[in-house]
Amino acid sequence: MTTEDVTAEGAPQAPDVVEDVFEGIATDVEVESVEEDTTQIERPWNPEQIRVSTNQFSLRNILDQIDEDSIELAPDFQRLRVWRPDQKSLLIESLLLQIPLPAFYFAEDQDGSYRVVDGLQRLSTLHAFVRGGAAGFSLSKLEHLKDLKNLRFTDLPVPFQRRIHNTQLIVNVIDPTTPRGVTYEIFKRINTGGTPLNAQEIRHCMSKKRSRDILKRMTHTDAFEKATGGRLTDHIRMNDREMALRFAAFWLKGVEEYRKRPVMEDFLMDTTVMLDEPSSVPDERVAELESAFERAMSHAYLVFGEHAFRKWPTNVNWRSPINRALFETWSIALSDPSFTTADLRARRTAIQKAARKRMTVDVQYLNAITSSTADRHRVDYRFKAAGKDVKAGL
Known part of the structure; x- marks a missing residue:
């Protein structure tokens, strides 16, 4: 850590938290800076692909x-x-x-x-x-x-x-x-609605009923509503479905798979296709996925309360907007069935302390949950950090 990274009090200067606003309404979700390499299909396109x-x-x-x-x-x-x-x-x-x-x-x-x-x-x-x-x-x-x-x-x-x-x-x-990547690009380019579609809205339009129903069920539980503060379900920009999809992607495919092809749009679109096909994700596996997600939501609220999936450094007590990077990493970490409710209740103070300290002093971690969040190294770092902090007090 360099001296430029540290405030006069000795802690890194936390990046500003910017809440996303849609049509003048605060969404309770932090703006995400992705800045990923989006070369998901060959450019220039082969005309025969279109x-x-x-x-x-x-x-x-x-x-x-x-x-x-x-x-x-x-x-x-x-x-x-x-x-x-x-x-x-x-x-x-x-x-x-x-x-x-x-x-x-x-x-x-x-x-x-x-x-x-x-x-x-x-x-x-x-x-x-x-x-x-x-x-x-x-x-x-x-x-x-x-x-x-x-x-x-x-x-x-x-x-x-x-x-x-x-x-x-x-x-x-x-x-x-037409290759799916090309179709996705066409969706992005030709939509003429009053407000351009975001990535999850495009995925929703391209997906089949099966994946849409899965994501809807995942985001319509009491556990999800509690963990996200009651403002995310049926989100106006479909951020609830995107976060459930991110969980599904990393739960089904793992961080290692993302590192092989670190383009978040591709990773999430591929997962959408998987969820649409029973041959890729059978109903029994879907049931396991939904159970793991609900367990993660219950555990997140148990450990972090109203600050679940939100930046919460030790010098801050107000509730920040939901952070996507924190959501995907901590939901996966807390979905581990080896962590029981009794265990997490006994250790939640230790877990909170470890997570808040990291959000306060770990510059690399702050960067990993704030900017260029799709970078493979930052994805890997924040998953390892959550995996370590969730074991605090053991």
Whole structure:
């Protein structure tokens, strides 16, 4: 440790803790500085890797496919459905005025079904208006067809209903043979929603129901709610699902596997694919995973209370936002079934002391949980540190 690393009191200067804010709302999650090497696919891309065809569908056909579950709208992805009433009405008015909508992007699965890559908000709005019935919405703000204000789809004159049904939508379809890494890049690049999707939101859109259900179950337990302070479940940016996925990734694959290919986006996407396939992670293994995660959450709250997964140096007593790097390392450390509730209760003061001291004086550790957190050496260091500190008092 150099003198530049130390304050006048003799302890390292702790990095500033910055809480993530989304649309003016504090998220209770610390901003993460990843700065990883994201060369997950060859660049420049081989053009043959990108297979996208352009098709044209009537809106009636698209809505039928949604009702048949051939087009998946990721129903538990709530943020993408929260459009203001005026935005919804203006979209419907565009159809009635026969103004062409921007192209949609779908990703085709091997079974011929589709997932929406770009246009989820628009499709959700159109489906809710046309097929929502009494539960659908009525038109509010209109700029030209003001006589239609307050009408639902079934209230519209038949010619207008027919015009909506016959609207032709241009859809770019990503072929299922396109490599997943390329598809992921397409998701990142072409999404045109009001707020760009973060990495977990993209993974959610690309994943199947099985992995989404697993992560949802993991984050809907009393133990998880307690350990995360009650503000993370159903998180507006899906940070709850990302943290559960990080646990699953390191629990299933281990730190050694990450060191072989240290790109966090790849590591988490590969785990999502594994969770989607029963052949990779059978139901019995999923049950073990969920049990280990719940045990980790219970143990984290037992040992750290309201400061679980948060920076808590010895000179700080306020509660910091949740830190992803602390979450993944301490959840894995505390999932060890050899640590019983009675054992951890007896040693929690010693564990707290060891962990807080490390957060106060260990500059390398502070760096490992604060900046360039996807670096293989920093990942390795913080996992070893948590593994050592969890044994304090033995």
